[in-house]
Structures are given as structure tokens and as C-alpha cells.
Amino acid sequence: MASEESGRSDPAASPASETSTRGGGWSVIDAWARATLSTGGPRLWQTLNHKSACLSCAWGTGGQNGGFRDELGEPLQRCLKSVEAIQAELQPAVDPSVFAGLSVAELQQLSSSECDRLGRLDRPLILREGTDHYAPIGWSEVHDLVAEAFRTPPPERVASYSSGRSSNEAAFLLQLLLRALGSNNLADCSDLCHAPSTIGLRRVFGNGTSMVNLESLRHADGVVLLGSNAPANHPRLMNELIRLRQRGGTVIVINPVLEAGLLRFGSPAFPIRSMLAGGSEIASLFLQPIPGSDTAVLLGLQKALFECGAIQLDFVKAHSDGWSDVIAQIEATSWEAITSCCGLSREELEYTAARLHDCRAVVFAWAMGITHHANGTDNVQAIANTAMLTGNVGRIGAGTMPIRGHSNVQGFGSMGVSVHLREPMRIALEQLVGRPLSRTPGYDARALIEAAECGCVDTLLCLGGNFFGANPDSAQARRALGRIDTVVYVATKPNTGHFHGLAARQTLLLPVFNRFETPHRTTVESGNNWVRFNEAGTTHLRGSELISEVELLAELAHRLHGTQPIAWRRLQDPVYVRELIARTVPGYEAMAGIDTSKQEFEVSGRVFQEPHFPTATGRAQLAATPLPDLDLPGPEHFGGLAQGERGLVISLITARSYGQHNTVVYKLGDRDRGMPHRNTLLINPEDLTRTGLVAHQRVTVQGEAGSLEQIELIPGSIRRGAGLMFYPEANVLMRGVRDPQSGTPAFKRVPVLVRG
Ligand SMILES: Nc1nc2c(c(=O)[nH]1)N[C@H]1C(S)=C(S)[C@@H](COP(=O)(O)OP(=O)(O)OC[C@H]3O[C@@H](n4cnc5c(=O)[nH]c(N)nc54)[C@H](O)[C@@H]3O)O[C@H]1N2
């Protein structure tokens, strides 16, 4: 186990007794069996086999190959997360007595899982000013109200927020209709997620997505996995890590939390190993740095390689610009500055660098532990620098691979749902609409909350997601949404945001088909740049008033824009939308004709197997990555401790449990981390000993924006000085501190005072 002095762990040593010693395994197989043999089992099987991409994460299983296959056609690539997501969508409709009987104040008492378990939304609802119940409303009035809410205000006062579960077609329409109106306010969940990856990678390599595809990953003999809890959040990625270890490769994990599933993982795809051998070993080496210090860890690895002459200087000079600044930083930064920032020893970093150097082809993969920091973009650039300096870019088996979140979040970016519209797409869209588009900068997710709080937003359309629940500082989010005149939520199921994020004049709640029910074909893009083609489907909700997202948005566009210069109502035909996508979205040329060929494809220009990049010079653009200041304030910053009270200030990671999908909680406990319910704080046992707090004591956790009472202390394998709590409950605690380069909040380094 990691000690306070050492951040390196021996993965063979057994983790804390209260926590599970591995992720996945028998319980997963058992849960599969129970789900598929239950009364809803036949419908579940039918849906699992439907030719559409998994709803859950962006690893992107399913599609034309059938529900269980990855893009290389390999079977058994579906995980329990997928089952969970489908089961939630197969629930019956919300009983009409719920909205007729419960006032908004009562609905606000429901927890996230209670909201989800109300069932599926099956008819449009409206909450009007001066009333306290959501009431049914007909579609024709809905269309009138929404069109009026978008038509009346100046374009800079209307906005959208979206979450990456919808289709490419819906995403393309959303941005086209807003941009044609003159608004660039296209906030998206990626602003709260991988925006630092998109911005950092685009700056360095000219492309903001993964440069590695699945086939290339299978040629790697090294993976560096930073800030990802893939066993819970991208379970099928674990199969790739298991295979890599089986062929003698090295997995280096960098994470302040010794996640059980990153030590050993029992995958249903390898059942014998999973049951008999207690799962497969994942991490060859596990580094546990101080949260927020990855730039220092990476600089340490670079320095160790530099000092033993292991940097690929010829390669770097030939294929990058700005490298001399990076080398100058390596030389100028002392080991003392590096080790005191990240809390790892020089010896640990040198040892890890040597293991890295021994690998022939390395993929650097990361998730929210890298991006959710005030220096998230620097973190990403430090990864890109390390990949470049070690010669691990632009060839098979090597490269940078952000592990994306929502199943179509990357497709939303490709479709132009972003405040950072790429120039080639701008030009193509301007040709399409026949005039220049507005250059007024749009609001990203955080800027939108701030603008709304100042009274600068009149209308907001949320295409999926939970804008209230996903944002930091829940009180501010509620206040901000409350100053918007009209909020339109387009959703499949109720969530906390629909009851807490209420508009000043009218809040609409509009039910849509999910991916496997939509009565027309759709496409989505995985985090590996693979475009999947989803077949049409049907819903189990008989007599419901669901609408397809494409139909809803095309109707709105038609009412706003008429027939010029595009026949907007024709956009209700998704085949026509795909034609426009093929014409305007860079890399999507192969979308043309997909309706006849049914040929899924890789977006062109993204996967680099030569060290030549789409930057102005064709070379990677490296830059130095400053070390962050990670000092924490003292207790007095939070008002101090009362007499006789014990406590300490820690740096809080807010993350997902195994049993939740973002703001939607399915199961209350997290077996892998030994956290039995949601009101828990994972903390290093030595932090308890040194402050006199005791395991399982109930404490108050106080942040800069709010506090939570009655939180149970759970000792666990987490770096000293750090804590972990579950999002979205923890979002009341933090202010919206963000990375200035990407706007993404620092969800993984929240200063809090723990008092008890
Ligand atoms: N089942 C399930 N699957 C999901 C989701 C879900 O909620 N449930 N959500 C989807 C979405 S939208 C996303 S974005 C992804 C999220 O996938 P992840 O990024 O894996 O999710 P998080 O729970 O945010 O966990 C981040 C990890 O980063 C580590 N970490 C925290 N701080 C640091 C740090 O400073 N440095 C390093 N190196 N590590 C750190 C944490 O200990 C944790 O292991 O998952 C997607 N898939």
C-alpha cells in the first residue's frame, strides 16, 4: 500500500480490508444473470441485441454489428452499465397521479434515484408562473410557446445546453438553428468534462480527439492511464488492458485513489480468469500523486528521461515546434520543485520513466482526474509533451487518447455544438445558410450560468442532461436558472434538474424517444472516432406522446426560419440531415450514402499513423506547462473550528460511484471503494489519526459555497490530504472555480474543511 512518504504502490499488496480487492468479477456476472432472467428480461435482451450503440459511455459498443460487438467485430463487448441504462429506459411511464398529485416543492424532496425511478416521461408538461404543479400541455401549444420564446428576445439572450446522449442529427440541427438565429450560446456537457482535452490537443496536434483507434490500441505494449476509473466508467476498456498485460505489456496507473478495479479486474469477457484467478492484474505500477499535480508528475517523468538521454530528440526536432521551451523548462525546474508539488519521490519517478522507456509503443489515456482542475488544459498539454518527447505519437500502437464520457459527446463536438466553432466548419455553414454567421462569442456551460445569474438570458433549451445537477455551486445554479424566463427541458426521464432548475415564467418538460426507440435511423460517434449507424426502433410506452428530437428541432427551426435558405421542415427527414452533415462537417464525408451502404466509418483526419499533424506547420506545437500552486487554505478560510471541534482541510475529489451515471444514481453504495451509501467521505486513515477524528464518525464537510452534514468518514486507499465524495450531492460545496483556458470547473480539487 502507498504510505504517506511514498506515492508508489505495490499492486500485489492487498488493499484495505473493508474495500473490495478487485473490480468487476462475480457480482457483475450475477447482476447480468438477474437482470436478463427477470420479468423484463426478454425486452432487455431484445434491446441489447438492437442494432444501436450503447446509451451509456463513449467507448461505443453496438451499432450495425449488433448490440454486443465493438468496431472490430469482436463479440461479448457489452457491460452491466449498458444494462443499467437500458433498464432505466424500459421503465413504465410516470404515473399521471405523480404530477397531478405532487407539488413542485414535494418533487424537490426526491433524491436523484427517486426521480429516475418515477419512470419515463410520456407526455409534455408545463409549469407556469404562479402555479405549483407541472400540468399536461398539447404539442401544438408547446411548439407555439417554444418558437415564441426563441423568436422574441435578441439572439444573444437565447441559449442551449446539451448532453451527449442525443444523435448527431439532433446535435447538427440544434447548432444550425441557433447559429441561423444569430446565437453562438451552445453550452454543452463537454464544457464540464473533456473541454481541456479538446482545447489542449487541438493546440498541440491540430485535432482535439483521440489519435488512437481500437486497432492501434491493440498494438501498444504500454498504457499510461491517468485520472480514470475505467473499471466503473468505461468497463470494456478494461478488456484492452487485460489483453495488453497478457501480451507482456506494461500498465502505469496515475491516480490519488488506489481504485480496486485498476489493481485487478474480473471481466465477464474472460470468465475463467474472472472466477478462478480473482480477476486479471491491471496495473503494473501504480502512482498515487497529490490531486491536481499531474503536470508535475509528467514533468518529473520528462526530466528523468532527459537526464538519462532517453528523450527522442531527433524525432522531436523533426516533428514539433516549441520543443526548446519544453526542454528549457525540464532543465530549469528542480527535482525539489517537482517532488514537493506531486508528493512522489524522485526515485519513484525515475523508476517509472525507466519502465516507460522500456516500452516500444505507448498510449497515454486519461479522463476526468486530468481535466477537472484549474490547470486542466496544462495537464493535457503535459501529457501531449510527454507523448511527443518519448516518440509515442504518429505511429501505430502509440498516441494520446482522451477517454470520452457520454456515448455521443464527441459527436456533439463534431457537429459544431460548441462555443469553439472550427473555421472549416464555419465556412461550410456560412455557405449553407448563405450569409456570414455571428462572431459574438457564445456562452459555455459556466459562462451561461453566470450570464443567467446576471439576468442576461431569456430562453434556454436543454437537449438532455441535468444542467442544474451537473454544475458546481448548486445554490447558484438554481438562482441562475430562476432568472431565465423560459426553460425547455427535453428528456427521456425526470431528474433533479427538472424540479430544482425552474424558470421565472414557464418551464417545459418534453418527452422524447431514446436512441433504441427513435422511429428513424440516427448516428453517433464514439470516443475512438468511430461513427455508428443506429437502426430505427419502437417504444414500449403505448399511447404515449413521445417525439423524436429531430422532429422537435426541425419544427422549431421551421417556425423560426421558414423555408429560406434551407427547407427547414425538410430537416425532419434525417436522411437529408445526414446529407448536410456530409457536406459541412470535416471528416464526415463518408456519411454520404450511409443510408444505403450502412457502412459505419472512422472520421477522417483524426487517427495519425504518421507524425504529420493538421497544424499550420504540420508539426506538433509544444509549449511549457507551468507547475500549479496547490496550497490549501487554513480552517479560518471556512470560518474556523468551534471550540472542542476537531478537523482538517483537505482537497476533495468529487467523482462517480460504481452505481451511477452522472447525476442519475442507480445504486446507493460503492462496493469497490467500501463506501456503503452516498453520504460518505473516503479519507486516508492517517489523516484521521493525526486529527483525532475516527472512522465512521459523522462529520460536517464545509466548502466555499455550502456544507453537508452527517457525512460518514470511510477510511480507504486515498492519498493523504485528499478526500473523495460523490457528485452530484457534493456540488453544493464548491464555488465554480475553473480552468481559464477551457472554462471547465475544478471538480477534482475542491478545498473543504472536515469538522467533527
Ligand atoms: N458507469 C458510469 N459510466 C460513465 C459515467 C458514469 O457516471 N457512470 N459518466 C460518463 C462520463 S460523462 C464521463 S466524463 C466519464 C468519467 O469517467 P472518469 O473520469 O473515470 O470518472 P470520475 O468518477 O470523475 O473519476 C475520475 C478518476 O480520476 C481520479 N482523480 C481525481 N483527481 C485526480 C488527479 O488530480 N490526478 C489523477 N491522475 N487522477 C485523479 C479519481 O480518483 C477517479 O479515479 O465516465 C462516463 N461513463
Ligand SMILES: Nc1nc2c(c(=O)[nH]1)N[C@H]1C(S)=C(S)[C@@H](COP(=O)(O)OP(=O)(O)OC[C@H]3O[C@@H](n4cnc5c(=O)[nH]c(N)nc54)[C@H](O)[C@@H]3O)O[C@H]1N2
Ligand atoms: N462535482 C462534479 N460535477 C460534475 C462532474 C464531476 O465529476 N464532479 N462531472 C461532470 C461531467 S464529466 C459531466 S459530462 C456532467 C454531466 O452532466 P449532464 O450530461 O448534464 O447530466 P446527466 O446526468 O448525464 O443527464 C442525464 C439526463 O439526461 C436525460 N437523457 C438521457 N437520455 C436522453 C436522450 O436520449 N435524450 C434526451 N433528450 N435526454 C436524455 C435524462 O433525462 C437524464 O436524467 O456533469 C459534470 N459535473
Ligand code: SF4
Ligand atoms: S463500455 Fe461503455 S459503451 Fe461499452 S457496453 Fe459498457 S457502457 Fe456501453
Ligand SMILES: [Mo]
Ligand atoms: Mo463527462
